[in-house]
């Protein structure tokens with residue numbers, strides 16, 4: 001049973017091992033998007049708090065115990081943090097659902113295990129990532145070291161507030177870096193709580209700092225701070241581009257995981273029952289506020305009418321409901337602004353000539369909340385705005401295609417390249433099409449699967465660098481080559 005009664009504590013900054021107020025004393029209120037009611041006050045970090053957090057992180061990096069800790073001990077601390085996250089699963093899931101509006105089913109069954117999985121997985125790498133001895137010349141003993149970068153600034157979005165802490169902080173910390181993380185202003189609560197749990201797990205003061213605050217103030221101050229060596233960012237392409245320019249000035253390394261408008265391609269020879277389920281979860285999981293959402297559904301002409309009919313029926317049954325109810329599968333959008341953006345796109349699509357075959361409306365639950373129905377727009381052409389722009393809500397655009405070449409052409413005809421799905425019983429076609437799609441992840445007869453062990457990131461305007469998997473360890477380390485003369 002989800003705890004619906006206990007009040008949520010005011011949120012603080014986690015800075016140099018302590019939960020503290022902002023130096024300015026400023027706070028902001030975080031709001032439950034399902035009820036439109038305040039949840040609690042949260043300390044609002046300003047540039048002066050960023051400065052003290054970065055200084056604490058630098059001190060912890062240069063003189064403190066974290067990079068000097070025996071790898072096996074650092075591994076143990078991060079593993080313990082994974083365990084503590086699981087021990088506090090109900091509490092974290094509730095906070096996430098209150099703050100973000102996502103169904104408690106997702107917070108509890110998907111998000112919490114994923115964050116714990118990140119800390120467990122990357123703790124394993126602490127003792128495994130090694131340099132190499134390289135055979136260059138008998139006159140030298142030559143080897144490489146994989147060293148941490150220093151202080152990593154992590155700026156994360158509101159759609160997966162807790163999971164993003166795991167994706168960014170777990171590998172950065174595992175590789176011996178110190179972290180200053182800013183959660184989105186709309187959803188700061190779970191990051192703060194994980195920051196507290198990190199201290200309980202034995203992460204030393206200054207190593208992992210959490211600074212809730214505004215992107216344009218605290219976020220920008222982190223990016224510009226000369227004491228930060230690298231920025232890892234997930235969010236909109238527009239802000240990502242801005243951050244990249246700022247990083248150029250400071251010659252900072254940067255990883256960007258940005259928007260998407262991913263094609264989910266259904267061939268006529270697919271298992272249609274599975275494909276209808278996959279098309280539905282591909283867009284409506286996470287309320288469609290998912291960077292990799294399968295928001296462009298490409299359907300082969302021969303099955304188009306039947307498929308869209310089944311899809312519309314399934315979408316019609318998926319009604320928004322109280323996110324704290326374990327049976328709910330479609331929650332509230334994160335904010336009134338996001339809801340209005342999404343509803344605006346539905347109007348735009350209809351105005352462009354698309355046909356609304358399911359949903360399309362706001363439906364308050366118990367008279368409140370930013371809930372939008374599961375929406376399907378049919379007869380979309382790939383040049384329309386609803387086919388090209390990231391809507392970031394429960395709105396699916398259905399586009400027809402004629403054959404595999406046409407599917408690949410339409411699938412790739414977009415600035416983004418984050419993910420793609422395809423559904424077919426033909427194994428050769430599956431692999432051939434997967435290779436031709438310009439996307440960082442391709443799911444075959446599946447959609448929306450993630451694991452700490454599988455790299456994730458974009459092609460084209462969806463960004464560069466990788467979160468997760470062995471690939472992401474390079475994002476948080478640098479290689480030092482050592483030449484020892486033996487003569």
Ligand code: NDP
Pocket residue numbers: 155156157158159182183184185186213214215216218219220223234235236237239240242243257258259260290291341390391392
């Ligand atoms: P943003 O890109 O603005 O926010 C992402 C993070 O960046 C937040 O922590 C934000 O802080 C921070 N930020 C904002 N401006 C700056 C800045 N100048 N310097 C440093 N950090 C900054 O996304 P939005 O919340 O505005 O969402 C807008 C759209 O972006 C969505 O509709 C969606 O299309 C897309 N989006 C994509 C995501 C993805 O996973 N690819 C995730 C979220 C959004 P704060 O929130 O406190 O302002």
